[in-house]
Amino acid sequence: MPAEIDMRVTPALHEATIRELEGYDEDTKMFVAPVEEAFSDAYLTLGKLHDAKEAAARNEAWTEAQKVLLVAKEADKQQARLCKKFDAVHAALKKQVAAYDQQLSQPLKEKAGLGTLNGEVRAYAKSLSRDDRSKMVQQAFDAKDTDTLQALLGAQPFLSGFIPEEHAYYVRKFHESQNPALVKRLTVTRAAMKAVEERAPLLFPQMEKVLGMRRDKVKAIEQGNEDALKALKFGS
Numbered sequence: 001m002p003a004e005i006d007m008r009v010t011p012a013l014h015e016a017t018i019r020e021l022e023g024y025d026e027d028t029k030m031f032v033a034p035v036e037e038a039f040s041d042a043y044l045t046l047g048k049l050h051d052a053k054e055a056a057a058r059n060e061a062w063t064e065a066q067k068v069l070l071v072a073k074e075a076d077k078q079q080a081r082l083c084k085k086f087d088a089v090h091a092a093l094k095k096q097v098a099a100y101d102q103q104l105s106q107p108l109k110e111k112a113g114l115g116t117l118n119g120e121v122r123a124y125a126k127s128l129s130r131d132d133r134s135k136m137v138q139q140a141f142d143a144k145d146t147d148t149l150q151a152l153l154g155a156q157p158f159l160s161g162f163i164p165e166e167h168a169y170y171v172r173k174f175h176e177s178q179n180p181a182l183v184k185r186l187t188v189t190r191a192a193m194k195a196v197e198e199r200a201p202l203l204f205p206q207m208e209k210v211l212g213m214r215r216d217k218v219k220a221i222e223q224g225n226e227d228a229l230k231a232l233k234f235g236s
Contacts (some may be wrong), residue, residue, distance in 0.1 A: 006047040010206060012199050015040040021195060023188030031096070031185050032192040038082075038089045039195075042203060045078050049210045065221050068211065072218045075207050086200040093193040100186040104175040105168070110154030111147055119159075121151040126161035133161055137170055141177065149174050 011017070018024065018036045029036075052074060056067040110118045125133050140148040152160045153174060157167035176183050211218055 021191040
């Protein structure tokens with residue numbers, strides 16, 4: 001169930017934002033489900049930390065410093081856990097993107113059973129000017145003429161008059177035209193990876209918002225507490 005809106009937490013961490021990514025739909029949502037769950041976890045955890053701070057504020061038995069230290073201890077614990085989760089999710093997304101890219105860039109093979117036609121197509125393409133050769137390839141894509149495209153792209157680039165960069169571009173375009181579902185998975189996975197890279201760091205200022213002060217001030221309170229505890233042990 002989607003998390004309810006919590007005005008104390010930035011909406012950028014709400015899981016619903018993942019469903020707005022380019023390429024997200026019923027067919028692709030399973031590929032970014034761990035990202036959606038990580039954002040939901042972060043959003044709900046921050047809300048619970050705000051609840052904990054409010055509960056601590058109502059406890060008159062604690063000093064203001066004690067309240068800060070107790071909430072900060074739990075915030076540190078949850079921040080470390082969430083950072084570890086986001087790191088793992090990002091690593092998995094990066095691996096997925098690399099795998100999809102590899103599939104969409106793998107070498108082509110010419111279609112077998114066409115006799116000398118493959119070589120004739122390449123020889124004809126090589127005889128054309130670069131502009132005319134580009135038009136020939138585009139016409140093949142427009143006509144979904146896979147035989148011609150595989151003949152042109154299923155051998156070394158120079159045999160068809162291509163430079164390596166042109167050849168790689170057309171091979172990628174061919175794979176994308178033949179694998180729209182894979183392209184959609186790559187699109188949403190890249191978008192999810194970018195979302196993690198841009199929004200996971202929001203955890204840090206959001207944790208400071210929970211505490212109501214900068215981390216350096218919290219550290220100063222913690223250090224003062226440690227110093228006081230050490231001073232009480234002078235006789236041991």
